[in-house]
Amino acid sequence: MEIEFLWWRGCPSWEEALGELEEEMRVRGLDPDTELSLREIATEAEAEALDFPGSPTIRVEGRDILDPAHEPKGLTCRVYRLRDGRYSAVPDRADVAEALTAARRGDGA
């Protein structure tokens, strides 16, 4: 499985999000060392080129785990909504888990 973690150093939430992603991967028998690639976004040009909607962003099999349609692109902290509606700087763990499980089943994230 191809899992990509895109992050920007200017937003401190990336470490927490990465740790949770790695845990959810291991729970599902996925190896972060071989199936997870990290990509640091350092410039606005990179953000533009990669359609980066803010840090952190997780893509499973090339698809964002959450629809970023309304997120502005660029070097910024990404605004997530947890499942109970609260704002967060990291995605809801349940959304991460669901995306990984769906991709394992082969029905897309």
Next chain:
Amino acid sequence: MSPEADLGRPAPPLELPDTSGAVLGLPDPGEASASIVVWTCNHCPYALAWHDRIVAVADEYAERGVRTLLVNSNDPERYPADSPEAMRERVEREDWTVPYLWDESQEAARAWGAETTPHVFVLDADLRLRYEGAPDSDHRDPAQRATWLRGALEAVLAGEEPELGATEAVGCSIKWKS
């Protein structure tokens, strides 16, 4: 970042327009029992997540003579969600009870040493800095109820030094103009 905050120093001046255009600032010494000044903004998930907790504290402690000001210093060219127009729309949409000040020149942020959104400052009645940092330890946990901010206020109102004088301000960096 705050653990090296110069606690006890006099607060720098603060006089900025709010979303209605009225110029507001700190109270005169002795006019308020304490003051809360928070750098915040519209686009940052940390600021958004902590916002309700901060406003709840502002509302509760207003009854005890505490004044609160929220300040946005971000560059609106790079972050349009933080423009004065967006600030005004948000204040109206969410029916804010706390003034939201616009630091267009970013001079206030520099003078105060604000680095993140949110970045909380608590002043005593004499406008001396008594706490600086985060509202509490976890932006994702509303049960924290801005406990560090509350603790600082309780200490100041009791005439004591806050147990935690400074914590690390966690959030999005202030978006400086280039």
